Amino acid sequence: MSSAVATAKTRASAVALxxxxxxxxLLSALVVGLLIYYFLGIDEGATSVFGNTSVIHELVHDARHFLGFPCH
Known part of the structure; x- marks a missing residue:
């Protein structure tokens, strides 16, 4: 009965990219990561590179505290 069950063994092979x-x-991931880091960790609203608005700061306010970035 076990001979009736065919078992196929496949091996994973590395693909060279x-x-x-x-x-x-990689460059796109780096740019996106740096933008996320800027908006979460560095942008303070009043000293924002993108104008004198605190909209982005208020949107990520709780995440800043959760991740340990000071903002007050």
Missing amino acids: PASATLPW
Whole structure:
């Protein structure tokens, strides 16, 4: 009965990706990460690079405290 059940063994193989294919993704991830870090950690509202509005600061206010960034 066990011979009737065919078991297929597959092996995972590594795929080599050229640097030209991964570099745009890595750079995009870096830019997005730096923007998130800026808006969460550095933007203070009054000293914002994007104008004298505190809208972004108020949107991420609780996340700033949760992550340990001071803002007062």
